[in-house]
Amino acid sequence: MQQHIVRPEGSPPVNGYSHAVAFTGTMVAVSGQVPLDGDGRLVGPNDAEAQVRQVFANLDTALRAAGSGLEHVVKLTVYLTDLADLPAFRRVRDELQNPALPPASSLVQVAGLVSPDFRVEVDALAVVPE
Numbered sequence: 001m002q003q004h005i006v007r008p009e010g011s012p013p014v015n016g017y018s019h020a021v022a023f024t025g026t027m028v029a030v031s032g033q034v035p036l037d038g039d040g041r042l043v044g045p046n047d048a049e050a051q052v053r054q055v056f057a058n059l060d061t062a063l064r065a066a067g068s069g070l071e072h073v074v075k076l077t078v079y080l081t082d083l084a085d086l087p088a089f090r091r092v093r094d095e096l097q098n099p100a101l102p103p104a105s106s107l108v109q110v111a112g113l114v115s116p117d118f119r120v121e122v123d124a125l126a127v128v129p130e
Contacts, residue, residue, distance in 0.1 A: 001023060001024050001025065001127075001130070002021055002022070002023045002072070002074060002101075002127060003021065003022040003023070004018045004020075004021050004101045004102065004103075005018055005019055005020040005021065005022070006018045006019065006101075006102065007019060008020070014102075015090075016090055016093060016094060016099065016102050016105070017076075017102045017103065017104060017105035018101070018102050018103060018104050018105075019104070020104055021074040021075065021103055021104045023074050023127045024127075024130075025127045025128055025129065025130050026067075026127065026128040027074075027125060027126070027127060027128075028063060028066040028067075028068050028125070028126045028127070028128060029123075029124075029125055030059055030062045030063060030066075030123055030124045030125075030126065031062075031123055032077075032079070032121040032122065032123040033055045033058035033059050033062065033121065033122055033123070033124075034055065034058070034113065034114070034115070034118050034120075034121050035050070035051035035052075035054040035055055035118060035119070035120065036054070036058070037054065042115070042117050042118075045117055048082075048084075048085035048088040048089070048119050048120065049088040049091065049092060051118070051119050051120050052085075052088055052089050052092040052093075052120050053092055055120055055121065055122050056070065056092060056093070056096050056122070059073075059122060059124055060096075063124070063126050066126075066128065067128045067129075068126040068127065068128045068129070069126075070096055070097055071097070071098065072126045072127050072128070072129055073097065073103045073124050073125070073126045074103050074104060074125050074126060074127055075103055075104045075105065075106075075124065075125040076093075076103050076104075076105045076106070076122055076123075076124050077105070077106045077108070077122065077123050077124075078105065078106070078107045078108070078120070078121075078122050079108050079109075079110045079113065079120065079121040079122070080107065080108075080109055080110070080119065080120055081109070081110055081111070081112060081113060081118070081119050081120075082109075082119060083109050085119055085120065086107070089120065103124075
């Protein structure tokens, strides 16, 4: 079970995230996912949206292997090397997750990721549905 507390009274406005998400059940922690395909090839060199799509595909693959899915994510941590990529991230996120029940989220701009070709990395916490 998940309870999304998008904007409690007295809290600041949100843009695509919940201030809190309460849940019961088994938790799944997914390591930071990067824009590599199943063969380890970079997807979308210099294309933020393609990289974000691949990252979410990798998240979904890991979550499904653990009995969960993107719809059960309760927390995202997003690492972007360039905040100009934020609109692309939001477009893809809102397409793949329910914008009415968004997860809690943190966004961090970083100087770089493990490969200089990576523009985005995302890790997640999710619940396994009962």
